[in-house]
Amino acid sequence: MAEVPLVEMRGISKSFGAIEALQRVDLELNHGEVLGLVGDNAAGKSTLMKILSGVYAPDEGEIFIQGQRVEFASPADSRRLGIEMIYQDLAIVPNLSIAGNIFLGREPVKSFLGIKILDKRKMIEGSRQAIERLDVNIRSTKLSSAGLSGGQQQAVAVGRAIFFNPRVVIMDEPTAALSVKGIKKVLELVGELKERDISIILISHRLPNIFAVTDRVIILRTGRRVGERITKDTTPQEIIDLMVGMD
Secondary structure (H helix, E strand, O other): OOOOOOEEEEEEEEEEOOEEEEEEEEEEEOOOOEEEEEOOOOOOHHHHHHHHOOOOOOOEEEEEEOOEEEOOOOHHHHHHOOEEEEOOOOOOOOOOEHHHHHOOOOOOEEEEOOEEEEOHHHHHHHHHHHHHHOOOOOOOOOOEOOOOOHHHHHHHHHHHHHHOOOOEEEEEOOOOOOOHHHHHHHHHHHHHHHHOOOEEEEEOOOHHHHHHHOOEEEEEEOOEEEEEEEHHHOOHHHHHHHHHOOO
């Protein structure tokens, strides 16, 4: 009997006014799998992932987590089921400390004289551990996030996603603003997460990155799913042909 996918999206449709961003799209993600999600601009990749992460509600379709149908009213609902998304714009708040950004929206509290206050020590220690795992040169997580380099911002966003032991990490163009060294580090991190049995969905325009780390690729074009390939059994040219309609 086939294993039930960790995530299954069936017949997902989403429109914004007259624009049909997604038209009955299916997606499956297996346990411990790295899935590439590719397509040209406006193919619907980010919209589909924002539905999985609870940012948008689908107009049609269903989502299943380990075979159980779920509905997300907000990103908090998705996170509670172990789904974390690293957005392309990273969503770093400049006037917060690095620790504050890693714990953003999930700040630990402690009781002092019956009053709930932020547990800053726990935030600093936890964020330090998260950053150290990424082998990034950040002197202290007490520092302001303003002025961080692109690679450091990426590290903070990734650290925030993985600190809470997710089952699924969605990466939306995670290497877009990085140096060659930074790209190499992100791809290594994908491998490390897979070894920990964390499933990953990787959105990227950079096909070499897709071919370096993914097990399977789903291709979208103008809001429709137009193909699926096992990465080792396909070629970049075949993926490009599907993306642009030469299939």
